[in-house]
Amino acid sequence: MGKPKVVLGVSGGIAAYKACELLRRLTESGHEVRVVPTAASLNFVGEATWSALSGNPASTAVWESVHEVPHVRIGQSADLVVVAPATADMLAKAAHGLADDLLTNTLLTARCPVVFAPAMHTEMWEHPATQENVATLRRRGAVVIEPAVGRLTGKDTGKGRLPDPEEIFEVCRHVLRRGAPSGATAGPDLAGRHVVVSAGGTREPLDPVRFLGNRSSGKQGYALARTAVARGARVTLVAANTALADPAGVDVVRVGTALQLREAVREAAAGADAVVMAAAVADFRPAEYASGKIKKKDGEEPAPVALVRNPDVLAEISASRAGEGRIVVGFAAETDDVLANGRAKLRRKGCDLLVVNEVGEAKTFGSEENEAVVLGSDGTETHVPHGPKEVLADVIWDQVVARLPARRA
Numbered sequence: 001m002g003k004p005k006v007v008l009g010v011s012g013g014i015a016a017y018k019a020c021e022l023l024r025r026l027t028e029s030g031h032e033v034r035v036v037p038t039a040a041s042l043n044f045v046g047e048a049t050w051s052a053l054s055g056n057p058a059s060t061a062v063w064e065s066v067h068e069v070p071h072v073r074i075g076q077s078a079d080l081v082v083v084a085p086a087t088a089d090m091l092a093k094a095a096h097g098l099a100d101d102l103l104t105n106t107l108l109t110a111r112c113p114v115v116f117a118p119a120m121h122t123e124m125w126e127h128p129a130t131q132e133n134v135a136t137l138r139r140r141g142a143v144v145i146e147p148a149v150g151r152l153t154g155k156d157t158g159k160g161r162l163p164d165p166e167e168i169f170e171v172c173r174h175v176l177r178r179g180a181p182s183g184a185t186a187g188p189d190l191a192g193r194h195v196v197v198s199a200g201g202t203r204e205p206l207d208p209v210r211f212l213g214n215r216s217s218g219k220q221g222y223a224l225a226r227t228a229v230a231r232g233a234r235v236t237l238v239a240a241n242t243a244l245a246d247p248a249g250v251d252v253v254r255v256g257t258a259l260q261l262r263e264a265v266r267e268a269a270a271g272a273d274a275v276v277m278a279a280a281v282a283d284f285r286p287a288e289y290a291s292g293k294i295k296k297k298d299g300e301e302p303a304p305v306a307l308v309r310n311p312d313v314l315a316e317i318s319a320s321r322a323g324e325g326r327i328v329v330g331f332a333a334e335t336d337d338v339l340a341n342g343r344a345k346l347r348r349k350g351c352d353l354l355v356v357n358e359v360g361e362a363k364t365f366g367s368e369e370n371e372a373v374v375l376g377s378d379g380t381e382t383h384v385p386h387g388p389k390e391v392l393a394d395v396i397w398d399q400v401v402a403r404l405p406a407r408r409a
């Protein structure tokens with residue numbers, strides 16, 4: 001099998017320079033990349049940069065190098081087209097099927113998955129014209145990554161930033177791996193869905209410098225968020241004390257304690273299609289919070305720490321969704337009697353799916369890999385062998401998709 005063929009479309013925004021890094025990531029990881037810049041984008045990054053980094057000519061016009069590569073062939077033979085940055089103008093052209101340069105022609109001839117990574121000023125992103133164009137592209141099966149919030153050109157800040165190239169690369173990798181068809185007939189299976197994922201581990205403060213915490217890194221939850229974006233979902237990630245980069249296209253809500261996580265998950269879950277509780281939530285918190293640092297005293301034993309129960313967020317979310325068709329997924333970290341404990345926990349928590357994994361000193365926490373059994377309340381049992389956390393994430397989404405009620409027309 002040859003290298004996967006990727007077309008990197010670059011439209012004319014200042015964020016075009018970030019596409020150089022995306023290109024580098026793609027070529028270094030074994031993809032054959034053809035860069036198709038718009039004429040306007042060459043004001044930001046020149047043709048020489050694209051051809052040097054990709055090892056392929058980078059043309060903007062339909063009539064260049066016709067004898068070598070007919071313009072239709074670039075789109076037809078691609079395994080993935082990614083447009084980064086995608087300007088408001090490019091989204092409009094793509095939504096309306098205009099074909100006045102090589103990139104827009106390529107978009108019309110491509111029958112592979114298409115990913116757009118928009119970048120523009122907040123006002124342009126929020127304009128109904130842009131939003132309708134984005135909705136059109138998504139309806140047709142494209143993955144349009146939500147822009148990040150942050151510093152824009154000049155002094156402006158807001159939604160409209162191109163996500164980090166590393167994270168756009170992750171979306172491309174997931175989309176390529178699944179090879180989901182895009183185009184008029186089929187699209188990513190979570191398109192039009194809103195999913196909420198909690199990740200990380202809560203910290204329950206004892207005093208201003210100490211807390212009760214756990215060893216969850218958040219990697220499984222982040223893998224769930226990334227794969228959901230690649231499958232077309234709108235994703236809210238409630239992240240408790242993680243040190244990981246924000247995944248592209250994900251609305252990240254940062255929390256510290258179990259009570260904060262509960263508030264954030266509840267708020268995001270209203271109207272959502274699925275909630276996946278991958279976070280390790282502390283079952284107990286200190287009954288008292290010392291506003292000053294607790295000091296040791298010579299000759300005195302330390303005072304015992306009294307604990308109180310935290311609410312069970314998963315059980316609450318499961319119980320409070322009557323008739324709303326929301327799919328709720330829990331995780332169970334077990335050290336003994338893994339399956340029996342998992343089945344009992346599934347019943348106790350009232351969720352639809354429970355992902356059971358065995359934990360221990362050397363297992364799961366902080367690692368890139370995971371091994372689990374996904375139990376369904378309908379009796380299903382899916383064993384996922386040891387492998388990358390994103391593979392487990394995809395199995396979980398497969399199970400969610402299979403249970404989602406049909407969309408209202």
Ligand code: CTP
Nearest residue numbers: 277279281282283311312313314330331332333
């Ligand atoms: N969970 C939650 N709220 C809590 C504790 C846990 O929402 N206060 C969720 C976790 O996000 C996870 C699931 O419940 O999805 C299972 O958590 P786990 O700690 O394995 O189970 P516990 O209910 O704490 O049971 P036990 O202490 O018996 O292991």
